[in-house]
Amino acid sequence: MGTITKEQIAALYQQAQDAICAQLELADGKAKFMEEIWERDGGGGGRTRIMQHGNAIEKGGVNFSAVHGELPEKIMQALRVTDNRFFATGVSIVQHPVSPMVPIIHMNVRYFELGTGEWWFGGGIDLTPHYIVEEDAHWFHAQLKAICDKYDVGYYPRFKAWADDYFFIEHRGETRGVGGIFYDRQQGDGSPEAKKRLLDFSLELADIFGFIYTTMIARNSHKTWTEREKQWQLLRRGRYVEFNLVYDKGTKFGLDTQGRIESILMSLPEQAGWFYDFKPEVGSAEENTLKLLRKGLDWC
Amino acid sequence: MGTITKEQIAALYQQAQDAICAQLELADGKAKFMEEIWERDGGGGGRTRIMQHGNAIEKGGVNFSAVHGELPEKIMQALRVTDNRFFATGVSIVQHPVSPMVPIIHMNVRYFELGTGEWWFGGGIDLTPHYIVEEDAHWFHAQLKAICDKYDVGYYPRFKAWADDYFFIEHRGETRGVGGIFYDRQQGDGSPEAKKRLLDFSLELADIFGFIYTTMIARNSHKTWTEREKQWQLLRRGRYVEFNLVYDKGTKFGLDTQGRIESILMSLPEQAGWFYDFKPEVGSAEENTLKLLRKGLDWC
Numbered sequence: 001m002g003t004i005t006k007e008q009i010a011a012l013y014q015q016a017q018d019a020i021c022a023q024l025e026l027a028d029g030k031a032k033f034m035e036e037i038w039e040r041d042g043g044g045g046g047r048t049r050i051m052q053h054g055n056a057i058e059k060g061g062v063n064f065s066a067v068h069g070e071l072p073e074k075i076m077q078a079l080r081v082t083d084n085r086f087f088a089t090g091v092s093i094v095q096h097p098v099s100p101m102v103p104i105i106h107m108n109v110r111y112f113e114l115g116t117g118e119w120w121f122g123g124g125i126d127l128t129p130h131y132i133v134e135e136d137a138h139w140f141h142a143q144l145k146a147i148c149d150k151y152d153v154g155y156y157p158r159f160k161a162w163a164d165d166y167f168f169i170e171h172r173g174e175t176r177g178v179g180g181i182f183y184d185r186q187q188g189d190g191s192p193e194a195k196k197r198l199l200d201f202s203l204e205l206a207d208i209f210g211f212i213y214t215t216m217i218a219r220n221s222h223k224t225w226t227e228r229e230k231q232w233q234l235l236r237r238g239r240y241v242e243f244n245l246v247y248d249k250g251t252k253f254g255l256d257t258q259g260r261i262e263s264i265l266m267s268l269p270e271q272a273g274w275f276y277d278f279k280p281e282v283g284s285a286e287e288n289t290l291k292l293l294r295k296g297l298d299w300c
Numbered sequence: 301m302g303t304i305t306k307e308q309i310a311a312l313y314q315q316a317q318d319a320i321c322a323q324l325e326l327a328d329g330k331a332k333f334m335e336e337i338w339e340r341d342g343g344g345g346g347r348t349r350i351m352q353h354g355n356a357i358e359k360g361g362v363n364f365s366a367v368h369g370e371l372p373e374k375i376m377q378a379l380r381v382t383d384n385r386f387f388a389t390g391v392s393i394v395q396h397p398v399s400p401m402v403p404i405i406h407m408n409v410r411y412f413e414l415g416t417g418e419w420w421f422g423g424g425i426d427l428t429p430h431y432i433v434e435e436d437a438h439w440f441h442a443q444l445k446a447i448c449d450k451y452d453v454g455y456y457p458r459f460k461a462w463a464d465d466y467f468f469i470e471h472r473g474e475t476r477g478v479g480g481i482f483y484d485r486q487q488g489d490g491s492p493e494a495k496k497r498l499l500d501f502s503l504e505l506a507d508i509f510g511f512i513y514t515t516m517i518a519r520n521s522h523k524t525w526t527e528r529e530k531q532w533q534l535l536r537r538g539r540y541v542e543f544n545l546v547y548d549k550g551t552k553f554g555l556d557t558q559g560r561i562e563s564i565l566m567s568l569p570e571q572a573g574w575f576y577d578f579k580p581e582v583g584s585a586e587e588n589t590l591k592l593l594r595k596g597l598d599w600c
Contacts, residue, residue, distance in 0.1 A: 036577070050576045059576065171555045171564075234571065241572075242565075245545035246555070255471045255546070262577045264471075265542075270575065271534065272541075274568040276350045276359065277336070 003192040006119075009111045009199060010066040010089040014047070016109070016206035017064040017091050021049055023210030024062070024095070027217055028054035033062065038260045042069035044087075048263040052270070056102065056217045060095035061266030067259070075256055085115025090123075091206060092250060094267040095213060100233035101223040103129035103136070103177065103216055104240060106267070107209045108250060109202035121198040122184035124159075125205060126167045127216070128177030130229070130236045132289045136219060137178040141299035143212055144181050144205075151201045156300075159183045164295040169243050174293040176243050232286050234273030241272050303492040306419075309411045309499060310366040310389040314347070316409070316506035317364040317391050321349055323510030324362070324395070327517055328354035333362065338560045342369035344387075348563040352570070356402065356517045360395035361566030367559070375556055385415025390423075391506060392550065394567040395513060400533035401523040403429035403436070403477065403516055404540060406567070407509045408550060409502035421498040422484035424459075425505060426467045427516070428477030430529070430536045432589045436519060437478040441599035443512055444481050444505075451501045456600075459483045464595040469543050474593040476543050532586050534573030541572050 021033050031054025039045035046065030051057050066089035076084055090110030097104065109123035127140050141160070148155035159181035167176040188194025244251050244267050254264035280286035321333050331354030339345035346365030351357050366389035376384055390410030397404065409423040427440050441460070448455035459481035467476040488494025544551050544567050554564035580586035 052576060059574075061576075171561055238568070241541060242545060245542060261471055265574060266576060268538070268574040271571060271573045273571045274359075274565060275570060276352060276361075276566060277562045 004195055004199060006066075006087050006089065006111065006113050012199070012203060013066075013089055013091050013109065013111070013206070014064050016203060017047065017049070017062055020091070020093065020206065020210050021051075021062050023214060024051065024057065024060065027210075027214040028056045030055040031057060036263070038263065040065075040067050040069070040260065041258065042067070044068045046260065046263060048260070048266065050266055054098070056097055056099070056221055058096050058098045059266075059270040061093065061263075063092045063263050063266065065090065065092075065259075065263070067257070069257075072256055075253065081114055081118075083114045083116045083118075087113040092267075093209065096237065096269040097217070097221075099221055099223070100130045100225050100229040100236075102220045103127050104237075104269075105209075105213050105216065107205065109206050111199070111202075118187075119195065120185040120187045121202055122186065123202050123205060124163060124166070124180060124182035125209065125212070126163055126177060126180035126182070128236070128240060129289070130233045131285050132178060132292045133220070134292075136216060137292075137299045140178065140180065140212065140216070143208060145300050147201070147204050147208060148181065150204070151197065155183075155201075156181065160299075161296075167243070168247075168295065169239060170247070172239065172242070174239070174290070175295055176240065176293075178292070178297075178299060179295075231273070231275070234271060235275055235278055237269040237272035238274045241268055244268060304495055304499060306366075306387050306389065306411065306413050312499070312503060313366075313389055313391050313409065313411070313506070314364050316503060317347065317349070317362055320391070320393065320506065320510050321351075321362050323514060324351065324357065324360065327510075327514040328356045330355040331357060336563070338563065340365075340367050340369070340560065341558065342367070344368045346560065346563060348560070348566065350566055354398070356397055356399070356521055358396050358398045359566075359570040361393065361563075363392045363563050363566065365390065365392075365559075365563070367557070369557075372556055375553065381414055381418075383414045383416045383418075387413040392567075393509065396537065396569040397517070397521075399521055399523070400430045400525050400529040400536075402520045403427050404537075404569075405509075405513050405516065407505065409506050411499070411502075418487075419495065420485040420487045421502055422486065423502050423505060424463060424466070424480060424482035425509065425512070426463055426477055426480035426482070428536070428540060429589070430533045431585050432478060432592045433520070434592075436516060437592075437599045440478065440480065440512065440516070443508060445600050447501070447504050447508060448481065450504070451497065455483075455501075456481065461596075467543070468547075468595065469539060470547070472539065472542070474539070474590070475595055476540065476593075478592070478597075478599060479595075531573070531575070534571060535575055535578055537569040537572035538574045541568055544568060 031051045033049040036048040044067030049062045068087040071084045093107045107125040113119040145156040163179040163182035166182045331351045333349040336348045344367035351360045368387040371384045393407040407425040413419040445456040463479040463482035466482045
């Protein structure tokens with residue numbers, strides 16, 4: 001078996017983007033993705049797809065990109081690499097639903113290669129319910145665990161804990177949502193076989209994404225809500241903005257490498273709110289959700 | 301003349317907070333500040349005052365704090381200091397108006413002292429109109445220049461340029477608004493007289509703040525607006541959030557020193573928006589504002 005090339009990986013990720021967009025349009029039933037093809041000054045480009053004002057999705061992005069060029073010094077230090085020539089390709093998704101009863105979801109799969117030929121995979125999926133439904137969280141984690149276990153029974157416990165640590169809003173002392181999985185710099189033993197396996201793993205995640213999110217929509221979109229739930233949604237979206245602008249490494253990488261701003265920041269919701277010193281009522285659904293925004297909960 | 305103590309400076313800044321709050325309540329005519337007295341685990345505390353849902357002010361904060369303790373390693377490096385014992389006191393203000401025709405305003409004056417006795421002042425005022433009114437920008441800068449000139453004719457040109465560089469949203473290539481003045485680590489010749497002068501300068505800025513902002517409200521709050529202007533306001537507030545979470549040093553300092561989150565993030569608007577790839581109409585007021593969000597414009 002020959003080694004898979006970065007161009008092949010990029011092509012597969014682009015196909016994954018197509019498949020996901022088709023599933024989301026079908027689930028939404030109203031909105032269609034608009035597409036923007038862009039080129040990056042330093043090399044490469046991408047295909048940004050945004051869906052807005054749908055039945056289920058208020059604002060959602062499914063981005064594909066394959067960029068290359070030279071890493072700025074700052075990024076080289078952060079990555080602890082000595083070669084500045086890089087290639088990066090991936091699919092990045094964030095969906096902000098209309099209904100506060102439907103969770104926000106994020107997925108990213110990516111492949112990174114240096115000029116020296118050193119390569120690795122990274123990715124993750126995490127779910128951010130405005131209102132945590134415990135059985136949904138269990139179900140969500142079970143889907144991810146099933147895929148992880150097919151590849152390595154060590155993956156789920158490791159990547160689940162990694163997600164808890166990564167999707168954490170340090171200054172609030174809360175997790176972004178119910179977590180999921182997160183992994184970075186995976187290269188196995190560095191062999192062509194390891195590369196193929198890690199690619200397949202990422203493609204399976206991309207493949208199940210549509211099923212996961214359409215299920216989340218189907219399970220929750222019939223629930224009624226009032227102004228109160230909408231306000232809480234705005235507040236939770238505010239936290240999402242805080243995470244993305246303060247901590248998210250993908251966002252930082254994009255901003256630091258002069259990526260296309262509108263593509264990088266498609267992850268931000270159409271509207272978000274900050275209500276000073278909001279305290280949920282004792283025993284309320286909002287309070288219950290806050291209590292569950294913790295690391296280390298076993299959802300499986 | 302004896303040297304002014306840090307406690308005296310803190311007391312004067314606390315008085316400045318009182319005076320500003322009284323002026324803003326009067327100008328608003330409806331909302332009153334609510335107060336939160338807080339203590340910081342590591343030492344010191346503050347008095348946060350928030351006004352919400354007024355006639356003119358949708359959400360505004362006027363914070364006083366006087367904190368001390370030990371600087372985290374990260375901050376010591378950023379400040380390039382070798383002593384980790386610090387004292388910091390200041391007043392920090394952000395006002396988000398109801399009307400998109402009234403500008404957002406920010407002011408901060410602060411005093412910093414190390415365990416070694418080394419001290420400096422910092423501060424700034426900047427104006428962020430959702431719609432730039434050129435004569436208001438001229439007037440605003442003229443007020444600041446008049447105060448600067450009383451102390452040092454070199455201040456205004458230097459501090460105005462510093463504000464252009466500081467209040468800049470790098471990833472958007474736009475300034476936050478029409479700028480103002482910004483300064484940091486001012487210690488003159490380090491003498492007690494220099495300290496007194498820099499303190500007086502900061503107190504004059506705090507003193508004129510109420511007049512400046514009530515004038516901005518008076519000049520613009522009678523203007524009518526529609527859903528279109530409100531949407532644009534949400535978008536501009538989104539940019540404000542981006543600046544504060546990605547670049548603002550005060551916010552970073554607060555988050556890194558485990559400050560009180562609700563006080564630090566009172567600068568964020570009650571609602572903000574991100575509309576994918578928004579392009580203003582050619583010749584519109586929105587486009588005109590975007591064109592003026594540039595460094596180096598001479599507003600005096």
